[in-house]
Amino acid sequence: MALDGWKERLYRQYLYWICRPARLKRRLAALIGKGKTAPPPDGQHLRVAALQVEIELFKDPLDYADMAHRRVAEAVAAGAQLVAFPEDNNLSLLGMLPGVEEMGEAVSEDAVKESVEPAAPDITVAEVIRYIGPVLAPFLDLLYSTLAASYGLYLMAGSFLLPDGERVVNRSFLYGPNGELVGTQDKVHLMPIEIEWGISGGDEFRLFETAAGKIALPVCMDATYFETFRILELQGAEIAVLPIANPEPYNYWLALRGIWPRIQESPLYGIKSALVGNLLGFEFTGRAGIFAPVELTADGSGVLAEVDSPEKEGIAVAEIDLGALAELRRDHPWRDSNPALYRRYMPRLYRSL
Amino acid sequence: MIRAAVFSLGGIRTGKIEDYADDLSAYFRELQPDLAVLPAYSSLLLCAASGRLQGEDSFNGYCKAFVREAKGWNEIYLELHSELARDNKLFLVAGTTLEEEGGKVYHSAYCFGPDGEICARQRQTHLSREERAFGLSRGGELSLFEVAGMKAGFLVGNDARHPETGRILALKGAALVIHSGAIESGAKRVQPAGIWAQVQQNQFWAAEAQLKGALGGRSFGASSAVIGPCEITPDLSGYLARESEGRPFAAAELDEDGRLRIKKSYPLLKLLHPAAYRGRLPELYG
Numbered sequence: 001m002a003l004d005g006w007k008e009r010l011y012r013q014y015l016y017w018i019c020r021p022a023r024l025k026r027r028l029a030a031l032i033g034k035g036k037t038a039p040p041p042d043g044q045h046l047r048v049a050a051l052q053v054e055i056e057l058f059k060d061p062l063d064y065a066d067m068a069h070r071r072v073a074e075a076v077a078a079g080a081q082l083v084a085f086p087e088d089n090n091l092s093l094l095g096m097l098p099g100v101e102e103m104g105e106a107v108s109e110d111a112v113k114e115s116v117e118p119a120a121p122d123i124t125v126a127e128v129i130r131y132i133g134p135v136l137a138p139f140l141d142l143l144y145s146t147l148a149a150s151y152g153l154y155l156m157a158g159s160f161l162l163p164d165g166e167r168v169v170n171r172s173f174l175y176g177p178n179g180e181l182v183g184t185q186d187k188v189h190l191m192p193i194e195i196e197w198g199i200s201g202g203d204e205f206r207l208f209e210t211a212a213g214k215i216a217l218p219v220c221m222d223a224t225y226f227e228t229f230r231i232l233e234l235q236g237a238e239i240a241v242l243p244i245a246n247p248e249p250y251n252y253w254l255a256l257r258g259i260w261p262r263i264q265e266s267p268l269y270g271i272k273s274a275l276v277g278n279l280l281g282f283e284f285t286g287r288a289g290i291f292a293p294v295e296l297t298a299d300g301s302g303v304l305a306e307v308d309s310p311e312k313e314g315i316a317v318a319e320i321d322l323g324a325l326a327e328l329r330r331d332h333p334w335r336d337s338n339p340a341l342y343r344r345y346m347p348r349l350y351r352s353l
Numbered sequence: 354m355i356r357a358a359v360f361s362l363g364g365i366r367t368g369k370i371e372d373y374a375d376d377l378s379a380y381f382r383e384l385q386p387d388l389a390v391l392p393a394y395s396s397l398l399l400c401a402a403s404g405r406l407q408g409e410d411s412f413n414g415y416c417k418a419f420v421r422e423a424k425g426w427n428e429i430y431l432e433l434h435s436e437l438a439r440d441n442k443l444f445l446v447a448g449t450t451l452e453e454e455g456g457k458v459y460h461s462a463y464c465f466g467p468d469g470e471i472c473a474r475q476r477q478t479h480l481s482r483e484e485r486a487f488g489l490s491r492g493g494e495l496s497l498f499e500v501a502g503m504k505a506g507f508l509v510g511n512d513a514r515h516p517e518t519g520r521i522l523a524l525k526g527a528a529l530v531i532h533s534g535a536i537e538s539g540a541k542r543v544q545p546a547g548i549w550a551q552v553q554q555n556q557f558w559a560a561e562a563q564l565k566g567a568l569g570g571r572s573f574g575a576s577s578a579v580i581g582p583c584e585i586t587p588d589l590s591g592y593l594a595r596e597s598e599g600r601p602f603a604a605a606e607l608d609e610d611g612r613l614r615i616k617k618s619y620p621l622l623k624l625l626h627p628a629a630y631r632g633r634l635p636e637l638y639g
Contacts (some may be wrong), residue, residue, distance in 0.1 A: 017502075020579070047454075057489040069607055080518075101413065107483065127565070144619075152629065188626050188629045189623070189624055189625075192619070192620075192624070201626060201629075202629065203626075203628055203629050204629055204633070205633060213370075221624075224554060224555060224621065225554065225625065225626075226516035226517075226520070227520075227625070227630050227634065230516075230517075231633045231634055234633070234634065234635065235633070242360065251583075252587045253583050253588070253589045253591060254583055254589055255591045256545060256551045256553075257550075257554070257583065260545075261545065261546045261550035261553075261554075264447075264514075264543060264546035264550075265514065265515070265516050265546065265550070279380065294540075294542060294543045294546075296367040300539075300540070300542045300543070301542055302542070302543070302546075331482065333481060333482050333483070334481040334482065334511055334514055335514075336480050336481065336485070336491075336515065337636055338478050338479055338491050338493075338515075338517075339636045339637075340493055341478050341491070341493055341494075341495065341517070342517055342634075342636050342637040343636075343637070344493065344494075344526075345495065345521045345525070346512065346520075346521065347516070347637065348632075349520075349524035349525065350524075350625070350627035350630065351627070352524065352635075353524075353622070353623070353625055353627055
């Protein structure tokens with residue numbers, strides 16, 4: 001069922017109205033003072049922050065803007081020059097849709113696990129995103145662009161579910177210190193539930209050369225597969241900024257299946273930002289953190305900073321050393337490559353999938 | 354369902370071959386495994402304990418001296434483990450040895466069947482900086498073989514840290530990956546980035562035997578374990594069994610039906626996206 005009746009069209013005009021640029025600009029002007037801004041990167045050392053965001057539904061998008069500003073200001077106060085928000089960082093704005101909260105309260109957890117639209121089974125998640133996405137995209141762009149420029153930092157705004165033509169994608173956004181959009185990355189490896197929702201996966205991994213380093217933006221499930229980080233390593237990535245939104249109760253071992261082993265397999269720095277909390281029957285958990293090859297951590301843990309709670313708001317801040325990473329890569333103690341072996345098997349095996 | 358046991362060799366007498374065989378046989382009788390796996394450098398350990406590498410005081414020195422002895426010693430080493438496999442009626446991965454062939458030196462693992470015959474050999478395919486400097490050569494194959502009706506593959510030493518190896522074995526259909534490893538005591542924290550991580554991204558079983566003890570002035574201290582996908586264990590760790598203090602082994606039964614159910618409900622390999630890799634993985638696609 002398409003959401004294109006006259007009531008839906010009328011309501012969307014209301015959404016455009018409350019998300020209008022002038023309204024957001026006024027709020028941001030009131031929030032952003034002339035306080036601290038991030039120091040420019042020196043090309044070697046970089047202070048980075050991974051945010052853990054506790055999800056809540058916002059009826060008014062300006063409340064969402066307040067939250068985003070508060071978290072950026074918190075990171076800047078901690079000295080961060082690169083700040084990362086989590087995956088699905090626009091789900092909070094579904095609160096603008098009438099009945100969303102009630103749906104979350106009404107449906108049982110089991111029902112939600114099977115389908116996110118039990119109350120209206122003929123509307124898919126993709127259709128909801130197609131409906132609200134055109135309203136959200138310019139709002140989010142203005143919000144995060146302004147925050148990046150105002151604080152003079154690199155800002156990974158998280159990933160957003162957004163329409164792109166006929167497709168709906170899970171897309172990360174990186175803004176630069178002048179507010180410019182440095183680049184975007186569509187999630188390549190989708191979770192089964194995202195496929196059910198009608199989300200489409202990306203077809204490539206991008207790398208962005210910035211003054212803060214060579215940055216890539218894989219999304220959540222992309223870190224389940226070594227291929228993602230191997231490609232990024234071969235492309236020369238120094239930092240992978242990975243937003244996650246894991247819809248499962250926290251478990252140390254399940255969480256260990258993501259970015260930490262990938263960073264150890266393909267040496268680079270990893271920044272994991274996490275969405276936590278409950279929404280529409282889903283329990284999101286995770287521990288945002290900054291990860292490094294074990295050789296680059298004093299205690300050999302491969303963890304530079306990590307939020308303690310897997311369920312509450314938090315921030316992990318650490319300094320990374322791109323020079324030390326380059327040195328490690330130049331003369332790595334155990335890393336090897338066997339192209340003849342790969343060529344012998346892998347093209348044929350991948351084709352067989 | 355097969356029963357796998359992995360051994361670290363910690364506490365097993367290696368000074369005399371007879372004692373070594375007696376100790377292992379006693380454990381085999383106690384544990385009744387279908388498959389037993391020994392750790393990396395088992396051949397060097399036995400050779401050194403027999404006094405054949407005297408005069409060497411460094412790990413590299415041990416390896417160089419071993420290569421000089423390898424041809425004769427490996428015959429003894431292989432025959433010993435062939436007999437152990439036959440006498441105990443099990444599949445036995447004898448750990449690893451260094452062997453010279455065609456002017457090249459390889460780090461290799463052998464598996465013997467219950468009939469005492471060699472059923473598989475695997476050369477290490479990825480070498481550390483030190484191994485390259487030492488002059489080892491890379492193997493060029495990753496083959497599957499059958500262990501008690503289960504398709505299995507080997508990963509030797511440093512191969513465990515290179516996820517291409519596990520992916521190749523998984524996509525070839527491996528249900529079980531056998532690993533003979535040796536991690537220095539100071540580097541234990543990285544162990545989950547090896548075989549454990551390969552298990553989780555490929556959903557196969559792993560029988561991981563890690564050397565525990567000293568060799569050539571080096572201390573090896575990682576733990577041996579039998580591992581499956583996280584969802585197969587109640588605590589979601591994926592560890593079916595781990596070596597405990599004072600007991601140089603871990604043993605567990607592999608519930609293949611359970612593993613296949615997990616693969617079906619969470620089909621990780623089916624969600625691979627090769628179209629996104631093509632042209633971006635020059636090492637893999639040429």
